[in-house]
Amino acid sequence: MRVVIAGAGLAGLSCAKYLVDKGHIPIVLEARDVLGGKIAAWKDEDGDWYETGLHIFFGAYPNMLQLFKELDIEDRLQWKSHSMIFNQPSEPGTYSRFDFPDIPAPANGVSAILSNNDMLSWNEKILFGLGLVPAMLRGQKYLDKCDTKSWTDWLKEHNIPERVNDEVFIAMSKALNFIGPDEISSTVLLTALNRFLQEKNGSKMAFLDGAPPERLCQPMVDYITARGGEVHLNSPLRQINLNEDSTVKSFTIASLNENEKKEITAEAYVSAMPVDLFKLIIPNQWKGIDAFSKLDGLNGVPVINIHLWFDKKLTDIDHLLFSRSPLLSVYADMSITCKEYEDPNRSMLELVFAPAKDWINRSDQDIVDATMEELKKLFPTHFMGDDKTNLRKYKVVKTPRSVYKAVPGCQEFRPSQKSPIKNFFLAGDYTMQKYLASMEGAVLSGKLCAESINKEYSKIPENVS
Ligand SMILES: Cc1cc2nc3c(=O)[nH]c(=O)nc-3n(C[C@H](O)[C@H](O)[C@H](O)COP(=O)(O)OP(=O)(O)OC[C@H]3O[C@@H](n4cnc5c(N)ncnc54)[C@H](O)[C@@H]3O)c2cc1C
Numbered sequence: 110m111r112v113v114i115a116g117a118g119l120a121g122l123s124c125a126k127y128l129v130d131k132g133h134i135p136i137v138l139e140a141r142d143v144l145g146g147k148i149a150a151w152k153d154e155d156g157d158w159y160e161t162g163l164h165i166f167f168g169a170y171p172n173m174l175q176l177f178k179e180l181d182i183e184d185r186l187q188w189k190s191h192s193m194i195f196n197q198p199s200e201p202g203t204y205s206r207f208d209f210p211d212i213p214a215p216a217n218g219v220s221a222i223l224s225n226n227d228m229l230s231w232n233e234k235i236l237f238g239l240g241l242v243p244a245m246l247r248g249q250k251y252l253d254k255c256d257t258k259s260w261t262d263w264l265k266e267h268n269i270p271e272r273v274n275d276e277v278f279i280a281m282s283k284a285l286n287f288i289g290p291d292e293i294s295s296t297v298l299l300t301a302l303n304r305f306l307q308e309k310n311g312s313k314m315a316f317l318d319g320a321p322p323e324r325l326c327q328p329m330v331d332y333i334t335a336r337g338g339e340v341h342l343n344s345p346l347r348q349i350n351l352n353e354d355s356t357v358k359s360f361t362i363a364s365l366n367e368n369e370k371k372e373i374t375a376e377a378y379v380s381a382m383p384v385d386l387f388k389l390i391i392p393n394q395w396k397g398i399d400a401f402s403k404l405d406g407l408n409g410v411p412v413i414n415i416h417l418w419f420d421k422k423l424t425d426i427d428h429l430l431f432s433r434s435p436l437l438s439v440y441a442d443m444s445i446t447c448k449e450y451e452d453p454n455r456s457m458l459e460l461v462f463a464p465a466k467d468w469i470n471r472s473d474q475d476i477v478d479a480t481m482e483e484l485k486k487l488f489p490t491h492f493m494g495d496d497k498t499n500l501r502k503y504k505v506v507k508t509p510r511s512v513y514k515a516v517p518g519c520q521e522f523r524p525s526q527k528s529p530i531k532n533f534f535l536a537g538d539y540t541m542q543k544y545l546a547s548m549e550g551a552v553l554s555g556k557l558c559a560e561s562i563n564k565e566y567s568k569i570p571e572n573v574s
Pocket of ligand 1: 116118119121141145162163344382412536547548550
């Protein structure tokens with residue numbers, strides 16, 4: 110059966126991968142000239158990669174890890190020590206670590222928290238631990254119920270000192286959704302904590318060994334095309350054409366030359382586009398349908414990814430770092446953490462700049478200048494004196510609407526992969542699945558979408574025994 114999928118991000122490619130596994134023929138149409146959507150990357154004039162986002166894979170990503178296994182590329186994940194490392198603003202240039210020992214969960218998480226004495230006092234640790242108990246014991250239903258309040262409100266309600274937020278959760282919240290704890294839904298933090306504390310390797314982190322379009326998306330494309338599917342770049346979906354009964358008749362696709370449009374037909378159709386762009390092409394006849402009108406409640410959050418190439422090494426830490434800077438979120442020295450970007454003598458920092466609301470329209474130079482000021486606090490000895498480290502070049506990638514902003518109340522707006530339209534389906538990290546807006550969520554949404562299509566079209570007609 111032919112299925113046309115608009116969007117070659119992780120969700121669209123995952124949907125196509127699981128459709129070919131079931132014997133279907135997916136045709137993936139990607140608007141841009143690069144695979145990957147939010148994991149897209151490009152080479153600059155010197156051949157150095159720059160990316161849409163600094164991407165971390167977690168042990169708590171079962172569908173992503175299964176996908177790596179199925180593609181036979183597991184060796185491309187570079188696992189780091191089981192730790193979380195935070196900069197200490199009160200002691201510039203120093204770090205505070207949560208190290209998870211090699212013992213079963215949740216004991217390894219509890220040990221990591223209890224043995225860190227830099228960030229939280231014993232009283233704060235105890236109050237936080239007690240507050241978390243219901244979240245750990247009451248399962249997914251409780252996590253979903255918490256979507257009515259922000260993380261800060263949840264902490265207050267559970268008598269957890271505000272300092273716990275300042276020390277740990279501003280950084281975690283910015284890392285998870287590029288916004289602060291006053292804005293983020295408590296469901297997001299509780300879901301992450303739940304997975305990190307309940308699964309032994311849940312919070313263990315890996316970096317991909319190179320640029321995601323080549324090292325992850327291309328193997329997916331090779332897998333799909335080797336089994337009869339197709340993936341086309343430069344093929345934006347412009348219009349969804351309907352039959353009289355509001356089912357999909359065809360997709361109108363533009364080519365590089367916008368005047369050349371063509372209609373593509375199939376038995377089933379999928380949007381694996383980001384929610385903000387999908388909303389713009391929803392046909393008028395569908396606009397009153399609850400599942401589509403609710404999408405107005407989902408809006409992409411701005412974020413900026415910065416790449417700074419230096420003439421010397423700034424750090425030897427082979428890990429993700431939580432900056433705890435007001436402007437920055439997480440960062441890593443990619444010349445150490447990522448094999449393809451390796452440089453033994455010079456650092457390349459990739460940094461996530463968030464919240465980016467007030468910066469997204471500023472110039473790249475302004476953003477880099479502000480980042481450099483923050484870096485002077487993180488690396489106080491490197492940017493002064495005769496032997497100071499110099500910035501060689503930079504790249505700034507702005508995403509004005511990235512993953513949906515996970516504010517309280519969003520969960521109920523997230524649609525199922527099976528839409529109310531019989532031959533139309535949705536994939537994307539914003540669709541309902543339990544991994545929220547993440548690479549794991551995108552892969553799972555594509556898998557669920559493929560399952561839904563397969564189920565719908567393999568139904569035995571009722572009059573056949
Ligand atoms: C800065 C940043 C850092 C991140 N860090 C992490 C991380 O560390 N860990 C993690 O798990 N997740 C992270 N994420 C989130 C993760 O990247 C996303 O959740 C995931 O990649 C989304 O995949 P998707 O397929 O749902 O959407 P997208 O990647 O947005 O894919 C949608 C695709 O549809 C295409 N498209 C749009 N319009 C059309 C059209 N008209 N016709 C055809 N195609 C169209 C787009 O070009 C795109 O390729 C990060 C995101 C960002 C921005």
